[in-house]
Every structure is written in C-alpha cells, then in structure tokens.
Amino acid sequence: MNITEFKIIKNDNMARTGYLRLKHGIVQTPIFMPVGTYASVKSILPYELKNIGAQIILSNTFHLWLRPGIDIINIHDGLHNFMQWDKPILTDSGGFQVFSLSKNRKITESGVSFSSPINGEKLFLTPEKSVQIQYCLQSDISMVFDECTPYKIGERVISKKETLDSMLLSARWAERSSIEFKNQENQNMLFGIVQGGMHEDLRQESIDRLSQIGFHGYAIGGLSVGEPKDDMKRILEHTAIKLPIKTPKYLMGVGTPEDIVHGVANGIDMFDCVMPTRNARNGWLFTRYGDIKIRNSKYKKDSSPLDESCQCYTCQNFSRSYLHHLQLTKEINGARLNTIHNLYFYLKMMQEIREEINNGTFDKWRINFINNRLSKLL
Amino acid sequence: MNITEFKIIKNDNMARTGYLRLKHGIVQTPIFMPVGTYASVKSILPYELKNIGAQIILSNTFHLWLRPGIDIINIHDGLHNFMQWDKPILTDSGGFQVFSLSKNRKITESGVSFSSPINGEKLFLTPEKSVQIQYCLQSDISMVFDECTPYKIGERVISKKETLDSMLLSARWAERSSIEFKNQENQNMLFGIVQGGMHEDLRQESIDRLSQIGFHGYAIGGLSVGEPKDDMKRILEHTAIKLPIKTPKYLMGVGTPEDIVHGVANGIDMFDCVMPTRNARNGWLFTRYGDIKIRNSKYKKDSSPLDESCQCYTCQNFSRSYLHHLQLTKEINGARLNTIHNLYFYLKMMQEIREEINNGTFDKWRINFINNRLSKLL
Numbered sequence: 001m002n003i004t005e006f007k008i009i010k011n012d013n014m015a016r017t018g019y020l021r022l023k024h025g026i027v028q029t030p031i032f033m034p035v036g037t038y039a040s041v042k043s044i045l046p047y048e049l050k051n052i053g054a055q056i057i058l059s060n061t062f063h064l065w066l067r068p069g070i071d072i073i074n075i076h077d078g079l080h081n082f083m084q085w086d087k088p089i090l091t092d093s094g095g096f097q098v099f100s101l102s103k104n105r106k107i108t109e110s111g112v113s114f115s116s117p118i119n120g121e122k123l124f125l126t127p128e129k130s131v132q133i134q135y136c137l138q139s140d141i142s143m144v145f146d147e148c149t150p151y152k153i154g155e156r157v158i159s160k161k162e163t164l165d166s167m168l169l170s171a172r173w174a175e176r177s178s179i180e181f182k183n184q185e186n187q188n189m190l191f192g193i194v195q196g197g198m199h200e201d202l203r204q205e206s207i208d209r210l211s212q213i214g215f216h217g218y219a220i221g222g223l224s225v226g227e228p229k230d231d232m233k234r235i236l237e238h239t240a241i242k243l244p245i246k247t248p249k250y251l252m253g254v255g256t257p258e259d260i261v262h263g264v265a266n267g268i269d270m271f272d273c274v275m276p277t278r279n280a281r282n283g284w285l286f287t288r289y290g291d292i293k294i295r296n297s298k299y300k301k302d303s304s305p306l307d308e309s310c311q312c313y314t315c316q317n318f319s320r321s322y323l324h325h326l327q328l329t330k331e332i333n334g335a336r337l338n339t340i341h342n343l344y345f346y347l348k349m350m351q352e353i354r355e356e357i358n359n360g361t362f363d364k365w366r367i368n369f370i371n372n373r374l375s376k377l378l
Numbered sequence: 379m380n381i382t383e384f385k386i387i388k389n390d391n392m393a394r395t396g397y398l399r400l401k402h403g404i405v406q407t408p409i410f411m412p413v414g415t416y417a418s419v420k421s422i423l424p425y426e427l428k429n430i431g432a433q434i435i436l437s438n439t440f441h442l443w444l445r446p447g448i449d450i451i452n453i454h455d456g457l458h459n460f461m462q463w464d465k466p467i468l469t470d471s472g473g474f475q476v477f478s479l480s481k482n483r484k485i486t487e488s489g490v491s492f493s494s495p496i497n498g499e500k501l502f503l504t505p506e507k508s509v510q511i512q513y514c515l516q517s518d519i520s521m522v523f524d525e526c527t528p529y530k531i532g533e534r535v536i537s538k539k540e541t542l543d544s545m546l547l548s549a550r551w552a553e554r555s556s557i558e559f560k561n562q563e564n565q566n567m568l569f570g571i572v573q574g575g576m577h578e579d580l581r582q583e584s585i586d587r588l589s590q591i592g593f594h595g596y597a598i599g600g601l602s603v604g605e606p607k608d609d610m611k612r613i614l615e616h617t618a619i620k621l622p623i624k625t626p627k628y629l630m631g632v633g634t635p636e637d638i639v640h641g642v643a644n645g646i647d648m649f650d651c652v653m654p655t656r657n658a659r660n661g662w663l664f665t666r667y668g669d670i671k672i673r674n675s676k677y678k679k680d681s682s683p684l685d686e687s688c689q690c691y692t693c694q695n696f697s698r699s700y701l702h703h704l705q706l707t708k709e710i711n712g713a714r715l716n717t718i719h720n721l722y723f724y725l726k727m728m729q730e731i732r733e734e735i736n737n738g739t740f741d742k743w744r745i746n747f748i749n750n751r752l753s754k755l756l
Contacts, residue, residue, distance in 0.1 A: 038703070038709060040704060042710055043710040045711060068699065068706075075679055082700055083700065301450060322454075322461065325417065325446040326416075328445060331416055332713055333418045336421075336423065336710070336714075
C-alpha cells in the first residue's frame with residue numbers, strides 16, 4: 001500500500017482545499033512552504049517554524065549536494081535528522097540553480113556539466129543523479145530534473161522554437177526522472193514540472209507529455225523568470241486549469257501575497273518563495289493593511305506594534321520603534337523577529353484561505369484582502 | 379526603605395556566594411552578565427536568555443545614547459520595556475567607549491567632547507550626563523563615569539604620573555557621579571570603578587578615594603586593556619582583596635572561563651564579557667573539555683553533539699557536523715545555536731561555581747575544571 005495520498009476536501013469555484021498525506025505527516029492545502037536552502041530556514045529554527053504553523057518546507061538539492069554534500073546527509077540518515085525538522089520536506093531538483101550558472105555549464109541530452117561555484121570541482125548532474133540525491137535527502141516530495149526555460153537570453157526574448165526544444169528536453173528528462181524514481185524503494189512522491197514558456201500550446205503539450213508519464217503532482221515552472229506580469233498571469237490562468245485535477249498543483253517560486261491569492265483562485269494548491277524570509281532580513285514586513293519598510297524614519301518613535309491585529313510573537317511583544325532600531329543596528333535579533341512575523345503572516349494567510357474556501361466564501365475574502373492591502377500605504 | 383541590598387551567603391577561602399536584590403529581581407553571585415550592547419544580546423532573545431538561566435545583562439550607555447537615543451527609550455518608559463527584558467540590567471557609563479574614540483575626542487575637567495561616530499554630531503559627555511542617561515535607561519545598576527586608563531598610548535606604555543593624573547580625574551568624576559545619582563529619585567545602585575593602572579599604590583589610593591565617597595559596589599576597571607597577562611593577574615590579586623568586603627566586587631570586561639574562575643577565587647562577584655557571544659558568531663565554542671573551532675574540517679563528518687554532557691538546546695538537538703555546515707554557509711541559525719551553547723556554558727559554569735562555594739569545595743572543583751579544559755585539545 002502506498003502511504004501517500006492527496007485528497008480534495010472542498011471546491012469553491014476554481015479554488016480548492018485538500019490535504020497531502022506524506023511520510024512525515026499531513027499537509028493541508030493550499031499551503032505555503034518556507035524555503036530552507038541550506039538545510040536551514042534562514043534565521044528561524046524548526047521548533048519556531050512549528051509554532052507559527054509551518055507544515056512543510058522546501059530545501060534545495062543543488063545547494064545541499066555541494067554543501068554539506070550527500071555523504072554528510074547520509075551519515076545523518078537524511079535531511080530531516082540533519083536539520084532536526086520532522087515534518088515533510090519538498091526538494092527541488094537542482095535544475096533551476098544549475099541553469100542559473102549561465103557561465104561554466106554545458107547542456108547535453110545526457111545532463112548538465114558545470115564547475116562547482118564553491119570549489120571549482122567539475123560536476124555532472126543528470127535526471128537520474130538528481131532523483132538519487134533527493135532519495136538520499138529522504139524528501140517527501142521530489143521534483144523531476146528539468147530545464148527551466150528562460151524568458152530572455154541576455155536582452156533577447158527567446159524564440160518559440162527554442163522554447164519548444166527546451167520543453168521537449170525537459171519532457172524526456174522527466175521520463176528518465178520517473179524511471180529512476182520507480183527503481184527506488186520509495187513511498188514518497190515525485191512531481192512533474194510543466195514548461196513551455198509564454199506559449200499556451202507548448203504549455204498544453206508539456207502537460208500532455210507529463211500526464212502520459214504520470215506523476216503524483218504537477219508543478220508550473222518557468223514563471224517569475226523575468227517575464228512581464230501580464231504574461232505570467234495569462235500563462236498561469238491558462239495552465240493551472242489544464243493540469244490534472246485530482247493531483248496537487250504547485251506554482252514554483254511564487255510569490256507576493258497577491259500572487260498567491262491569485263494562484264489559489266486558479267486552483268493552485270502549493271507555493272514556495274524566499275520573499276517572506278529574504279524581505280524580513282531587509283526590513284520589508286507584510287501586514288494585512290499593506291507593507292512596512294521598517295527602516296523608514298517615521299517608525300523611529302512609533303511605539304505601536306507592527307500590526308495590532310497580528311498574533312505573532314513579534315507583534316505581541318515588540319514595538320515598531322524597537323524593530324526599526326534593530327534594523328539600523330543590523331542586529332541578528334531584528335532579522336529573527338522580522339522573519340517570525342513575515343512567515344507567520346504568510347502561513348496565517350494560507351490558513352484563512354483554507355477556512356474561506358471551506359466556507360465557500362473565498363472570493364469575497366479575496367477581494368477584501370486585496371483591497372485592504374492596497375487601501376493603505378504604511 | 380531602600381529595596382536593594384547585597385548579602386553574602388557563604389565564604390570559601392576568598393571566594394564567596396551571595397545575592398543582589400535589585401528592583402527587577404534577585405541575582406545570585408558570583409554571576410556572569412551577557413552583553414546586550416544595542417538593547418539586544420546578539421542573536422538571542424530575552425525568553426531564550428531566561429531559559430538558559432541568565433539573571434542580569436549588561437547594556438552600553440554610550441551606544442544607546444547614540445542609537446536609538448534617550449528620547450526613544452523614554453517613549454518606552456525605560457530600557458526593560460524597549461527590549462522586553464524584565465530582569466535586572468547593569469549599564470556601563472560610556473566612559474570606556476568614549477575614550478576608545480582616540481581621535482576626535484577632547485578630555486577636560488568638565489567631561490569629554492567628541493563627534494558621534496554615527497552621524498558626526500558634536501557631543502559632550504560628563505559624569506552628570508552619564509548618570510542622567512542611566513537613570514532614563516532605568517538601569518538596576520549604574521556605573522560612574524570614569525576615564526579607563528590605557529596601558530599604552532600608541533607603542534608607549536604610559537607613565538606612572540599619567541596613570542596617577544588619570545586616576546585622580548576618575549576619582550573627581552566618581553564624586554560628581556555620586557552627587558548626581560543622589561539628586562535623583564532612585565532606588566537603584568551606583569558602582570564606583572577602581573583605576574590606577576599597573577601600580578599597586580595607585581590602585582590602593584583609588585580604592586580609598588572611592589570608599590570615602592561610598593558606593594553600592596566597586597568595580598575593577600582598566601584591566602584587559604592590552605597589558606601582559608602577568609600584570610593583569612598581579613593587579614587583580616592585589617586589588618580584589620582590598621575592595622570593601624560587604625559590597626559587590628565586579629571585574630569589568632573579563633573574560634575567558636579561566637579568567638572568571640581565577641576572579642572568583644580572588645573574591646569577585648560579577649563579570650561581563652562579549653567573549654561567549656562574539657566567539658559564538660565566529661564559530662569558537664566553549665566546552666568543559668576544551669574549546670572547539672567548529673569551522674575545522676575535522677568536524678565535517680562528526681555526527682556527535684558539541685559536548686555530550688551539555689544540556690543546552692544546541693547539544694541536545696544538533697550535531698557538530700550540522701553546526702560546521704551552518705558556519706561554512708554563514709547561516710544565522712549557526713550564530714544562534716552557537717550563542718545558545720556558549721552562554722549556557724558560561725551560565726552553567728557560574729551555577730556550578732556557586733554550588734561548589736556553598737559546599738566549601740570550590741578549590742577542588744577549580745583545579746579539576748582548569749585541568750579538564752587543558753587536558754584535551756578538541
């Protein structure tokens with residue numbers, strides 16, 4: 001018997017709630033996954049992540065392969081033990097990172113050769129290798145190794161022919177990823193990744209090819225890669241609805257609170273993004289009334305909490321003035337308190353989204369949420 | 379009735395236990411005070427400090443005066459509320475920092491004029507001003523404004539005459555600090571600071587002058603300022619025993635675990651130092667079996683805890699290998715976990731010291747502790 005499953009609980013127009021049963025626990029969807037690139041969600045420890053309601057995190061195969069290396073992960077019997085996070089982990093395939101090394105990498109049918117940015121070592125990553133690494137990491141959800149089709153090369157928007165070739169390569173690699181995954185003793189999940197750039201027909205062809213292989217879930221890749229916002233919206237709306245309906249839909253690397261709400265409205269179940277954690281460290285804080293740049297001098301003497309309605313540890317204990325001071329003095333505790341708040345904001349937003357969908361009131365909530373965030377510039 | 383007091387509980391040779399009753403709580407001595415320069419003990423939050431047994435912290439008047447400024451502290455009704463630490467706080471006087479600005483400062487009988495290193499603003503700090511600022515901070519223990527006599531100016535060891543003049547200036551400023559303190563509605567404590575450089579007779583004269591003024595406690599200043607270790611030892615041993623016996627004895631800015639144990643053996647009751655927190659961020663970790671530089675490649679594959687006998691959160695949950703990885707990837711969580719361990723080590727050491735003194739077994743413990751730390755290089 002396979003221990004994993006995905007069940008849909010409630011539909012509200014195209015939005016939906018459900019749950020993922022994974023080896024390390026249940027994940028309620030729609031869900032946001034905090035990013036822990038190097039086996040560490042920056043500035044926040046596992047017990048704190050649990051306290052603010054995190055159910056699953058994302059970690060990066062490429063980074064972990066280079067540092068600490070898979071031998072170290074094996075010594076600890078997997079990534080969960082290494083970092084002491086006992087809930088589910090999704091790992092990306094390393095494809096996105098390896099293609100970001102625009103210099104010093106060479107793509108062939110077999111895989112990608114490149115030099116390690118850490119120590120210059122010659123490395124070769126293939127679909128098989130990526131899936132093997134993710135097996136060692138003991139990821140609850142592995143991703144296929146694909147080529148993340150760029151929007152531009154230098155200043156040139158890439159052609160449809162290039163996008164097609166890239167998508168077809170990704171499809172062949174997806175099949176090799178799937179074969180490797182099935183060869184493993186594995187009761188986890190493998191997700192396919194839809195490519196096809198800004199072209200509806202190529203997106204459809206990608207979906208068809210992936211569905212034929214068969215995956216536990218399907219992700220939309222190749223968005224938020226520098227394209228105009230309208231193109232992103234068009235392709236998201238086109239693609240999300242065409243994905244297989246009974247498996248999880250995952251929008252990779254997205255995004256702002258507004259992007260996520262829009263994704264949910266189009267049926268997306270899973271999201272990840274560095275935005276809440278990275279912005280926190282830069283003093284950019286999210287609230288339901290708009291965003292706060294805490295460095296702004298108008299917060300210097302502001303003894304009120306970031307958001308009076310927020311129940312997070314930061315808002316319950318500290319003033320805007322104190323957070324402003326910690327940001328200016330570059331105190332680590334500033335990064336910590338900001339990270340707690342931003343991740344709490346994202347995770348609370350997802351919880352509200354699930355409740356509203358279950359109540360059949362998501363659309364009303366969504367309009368109100370978007371208006372509230374726009375109505376005041378803090 | 380004055381709510382503050384200092385009581386000695388037990389003497390064991392020159393070492394002693396006792397307690398300080400302060401406005402924000404009881405402090406058991408001998409005690410180590412973690413340093414929270416900018417109203418934040420770097421990388422560790424107030425509730426975590428309590429969890430590892432911190433009873434009092436030190437904060438820096440000079441830094442807080444410049445940032446966030448006393449107006450901001452006043453808005454929050456004191457430093458405790460601003461940083462959400464409800465146990466006692468000792469503040470230094472700013473003297474040490476202002477003299478460290480070797481350029482752009484001018485000393486007169488009245489005080490020190492200097493340019494703010496933050497924004498260049500012309501500032502003037504006097505004994506009266508320093509004590510007023512510490513009053514606004516609502517410090518449980520304020521320190522007199524003094525000149526920390528340097529050991530060298532440039533490459534030249536300063537003369538006895540210069541040391542005498544400096545000590546006499548500090549004594550006059552101590553009296554002005556005391557007068558200002560008594561003018562305030564204040565139920566807190568003010569400590570004097572003994573100067574006199576490396577000269578026993580000048581140290582004695584400083585003690586005599588300060589005792590005549592009368593303080594709630596006496597600190598030894600002007601040590602750990604670049605002098606040879608033997609000079610520090612000689613002056614500490616000479617000075618500590620000469621301090622008034624019924625008031626707390628505080629050795630400022632010291633030091634290594636060995637320095638602290640040596641200080642306790644000479645009757646010192648209070649210590650502060652940035653070493654456990656700063657070294658933590660640099661990957662230097664203290665254990666009872668010797669120190670660990672966690673960046674060392676021999677810890678890369680070491681899945682054992684930092685110190686198996688340590689009960690801190692870090693040692694109970696994470697491997698040396700994981701801490702090594704966090705250090706190499708410059709993760710904030712590495713600074714956090716290292717800080718928890720180092721401060722726990724210092725505070726646990728102080729707790730053991732108090733227990734051993736109460737049992738009359740401190741000297742035996744001390745020899746064993748020093749030998750254990752030297753016997754193994756980790």
